[in-house]
Each structure stands twice: as structure tokens, then as C-alpha cells.
Amino acid sequence: KENEEGFVEYVVTNSKSEKLTGKFSLGKINPFQTKLIHFRDFIHDLAGFLGEEHGAISLKHNFEGFYPRFLVGNIQSSFPSVSFTHSYYDCSNCIEDTDFWNRINKKHYDSSVYVPIFNKEKQFTDLMIYPNFSPSDFSLKINIHEKNGNVVFTKENFLGINQSNKKLIKINLNKILDENKLSDNFYAAHIITEFKENKIPSRIKFGLNVGVKGLESKLPCNICFNTKMGNPLLENKSGSFHWAPIFPHRNAIITLGNFSTIKDYKKDANIELNFYRMNDETSITKKLFLGANSEERIFINEHEDLKEFLSNEGWVTIKADNPYIEGYYFNMNKSGSVSGDHFF
Structure with missing residues (x-):
């Protein structure tokens, strides 16, 4: 849907929890158009307000026909690298x-x-x-x-x-x-x-x-x-299923945790990991046991079979007989850039 005048109000919070508020216009936004917003171009002295420390920004806008998530992140100019994630809902006024x-x-x-x-x-x-x-x-x-x-x-x-x-x-x-x-x-x-x-x-x-x-x-x-x-109904589930992408030439790491909202948690897990690649329909299967409140990390480059198999991009599925398995994937690049996300 066309937006005649894209309008944004913002609240920036710096590491001292100080607030900086303001607003700006993006002009006309056409259907299917992508707008790349560099906040430094719209927020006066943003770098000075942040003071080379971390911060956060909350946005309120008038966009229509818009999926309520942004691609957000940081771009480093001194060394070509980016770090992207997605925005999240601001629920500070959600009181129903x-x-x-x-x-x-x-x-x-x-x-x-x-x-x-x-x-x-x-x-x-x-x-x-x-x-x-x-x-x-x-x-x-x-x-x-x-x-x-x-x-x-x-x-x-x-x-x-x-x-x-x-x-x-x-x-x-x-x-x-x-x-x-x-x-x-x-x-x-x-x-x-x-x-x-x-x-x-x-x-x-x-x-x-x-x-x-x-x-x-x-x-x-x-x-x-x-x-x-802390949902007691989750105890009735027989297991869990997740997946994550793998980028093997970037020092890929997978972490799996067996943790629960149950206070006296003692349930172990049997996990099956199936690794796939873009090249063909073949796969490699690995199985592991994960005790309650414990963690396992898989460093792709330390497994010769996976390192050879995943010569290109691939992905892994994680099937467990336990509903509480969680995990993340990371890429620890030699440059110092780190990318990652939770399991899907």
C-alpha cells in the first residue's frame, strides 16, 4: 500500500538510560519499496548521545500495509562488516x-x-x-x-x-x-x-x-x-523439533541446552541431528545424549566428516524426545565479526 507521508517518532535510550526523543519524515513510500534509514542522518548528534556505548531505539510510525518488523543493525565503515537482526515489539504501553x-x-x-x-x-x-x-x-x-x-x-x-x-x-x-x-x-x-x-x-x-x-x-x-x-501444558509434549542454517567457512558453532521452567528439573534428552547441504539430497546423522541442565556445543570445523560434507551452505535439523531443548547457532569469523541467532 502506498504511504503518502511516512512519519516516524523515536525514543533513543543510551547506556546511562538517558532518553533522546524526536521525529522525522521519510516522505512518500511506494508499494514494495525498500527504505534504508541511517539514523545518524535523521537524529542530530546521535553518536555524541550514545558516547561510543550501546543503546536502543523505539519507533512509532504511521505506515500502512506494513509487516511490523524491521531489518535493523549496525554497519562498520572502518572495516567492511555488518551485523543485522530484526526489530521487536515495544510492549511498554500494552496493559490489557x-x-x-x-x-x-x-x-x-x-x-x-x-x-x-x-x-x-x-x-x-x-x-x-x-x-x-x-x-x-x-x-x-x-x-x-x-x-x-x-x-x-x-x-x-x-x-x-x-x-x-x-x-x-x-x-x-x-x-x-x-x-x-x-x-x-x-x-x-x-x-x-x-x-x-x-x-x-x-x-x-x-x-x-x-x-x-x-x-x-x-x-x-x-x-x-x-x-x-512457565507453561505446565508443555510437559505433555513428546518432544521438540528445530532447525538452523550452517555457514561452514565462517567457523560455525551450534549450541544446545536442556533447560526448563520446571524448578526441580531432571528430564534428560536424546537428540538426533540431521545435517543437509545445498549440493544434493544426502545427509549426515549424529545422535547425542543431553542431561538435564546441561549443554552441548558442536564446532563444525572440528568434525572432519561435517567439514568435508558441508563444503557449501547447509542446515541442520534438531529432533529431541524432550520439549525443552533450546539452542543457537553462531559464526565466529576471523575478522572478529560474529553472527548468530536462536534456533527456528
Whole structure:
């Protein structure tokens, strides 16, 4: 649909949670037209406001006939590289009953999510919490696990978040490891929410930034995801199925986590991974066992059969006899650029 005058209002939040507001016009937008918006061209002194630190932006627009997602990201000019993800809904004004989760079950956490931590030299892993969820107060609990499921760090009330103080929050997961003398290359974090007054938003958006310091590309990946609701009906599912793309010449890594909203979680998983390639219809199958609260990582370049088989782009399917399997895929490029996303 044609838009005679594309109009945008914005709120930029910097790392200090200061706000910068304004508006701009994009002019006429034709049907099927693509508009590339460089915010620095529309927002005065954006770089100065951000101060070479992270930030976030919320947009309100008048577009019609428009799918409500943007392709968003960062472009580095000093070294040719890009980092793209998709936008997410701003639910900060969503206050209807349907905007909140009404399943309260003492067996389950309100919501939780698994994230991998990369802790090799120069690697960093940050968890981002954006001020875009429905008005509510909650606290975060963080458990950090070794590969085999052992808990090496736990903090009940790691962080309190108040609806009246909308902050952009970055949790440096590597700093937690350093402070607790945890020096392995890889850990898994289980992020758990506890909401006040049983008021649980149905959408709780976090972000995962994984990157490498000190190399030519300065761009980490930014993965958007929702925490998993504590839904007791999920226990009735017999299993789960996911898939992810693989780009073998970019140091591809797959991470799988067996974590649940169930408080006393003990369910193991048998997982079948089927790898496919663009060249033909052949495949490679691998099977693994994943204990409760544990993680497995597959480095494609360390498997000679996969490295030879995936000479071009391919993909993997993940079939499990457990409904709680989650995962991510990453590409750790030599330049320092990192791309990734959650399983689909």
C-alpha cells in the first residue's frame, strides 16, 4: 500500500538510560519499496548521545500495509562488516489483560531462558534487557552451569527491575565468571524471572550480544528472543523439533541446552541431528545424549566428516524426545565479526 507521508517518532535510550526523543519524515513510500534509514542522518548528534556505548531505539510510525518488523543493525565503515537482526515489539504501553500471562503454577518458574556464555580470550557475552515490556516488576535469578550440568554459580535476586524506572540494562556475563574465578572457555546460563503480584507479561524480550574484542571487526551479534513462559501444558509434549542454517567457512558453532521452567528439573534428552547441504539430497546423522541442565556445543570445523560434507551452505535439523531443548547457532569469523541467532 502506498504511504503518502511516512512519519516516524523515536525514543533513543543510551547506556546511562538517558532518553533522546524526536521525529522525522521519510516522505512518500511506494508499494514494495525498500527504505534504508541511517539514523545518524535523521537524529542530530546521535553518536555524541550514545558516547561510543550501546543503546536502543523505539519507533512509532504511521505506515500502512506494513509487516511490523524491521531489518535493523549496525554497519562498520572502518572495516567492511555488518551485523543485522530484526526489530521487536515495544510492549511498554500494552496493559490489557491479554498482554499478561495468566498461568501461575508453583512447579514452574514464571519464565526462563538458556543462553550460552563464550569465555575464551577476547570473547564476550552480554545479556541485554530492554525497556519495552508491559508494565511490571520482577527480579532475575541467574544460574551458571558447567557443560555437564553442575551449578557453579547461583544468585537468587541478581537484579531487580522496576516498571517505574525504565532502564536499558546490560549484564556482563563474563564479569560474573571472572569475579567467581570460573575460567573454562564455555558455560551455560539459565536466566530465570520472578514477577511481582503474579503480573507476568506475555512477551519479555531479551537480547544476547556475543562478540570478540581487539580484532578488525567491532560488531558482535545481537540475538532477540523471548523468555519461555512457565507453561505446565508443555510437559505433555513428546518432544521438540528445530532447525538452523550452517555457514561452514565462517567457523560455525551450534549450541544446545536442556533447560526448563520446571524448578526441580531432571528430564534428560536424546537428540538426533540431521545435517543437509545445498549440493544434493544426502545427509549426515549424529545422535547425542543431553542431561538435564546441561549443554552441548558442536564446532563444525572440528568434525572432519561435517567439514568435508558441508563444503557449501547447509542446515541442520534438531529432533529431541524432550520439549525443552533450546539452542543457537553462531559464526565466529576471523575478522572478529560474529553472527548468530536462536534456533527456528
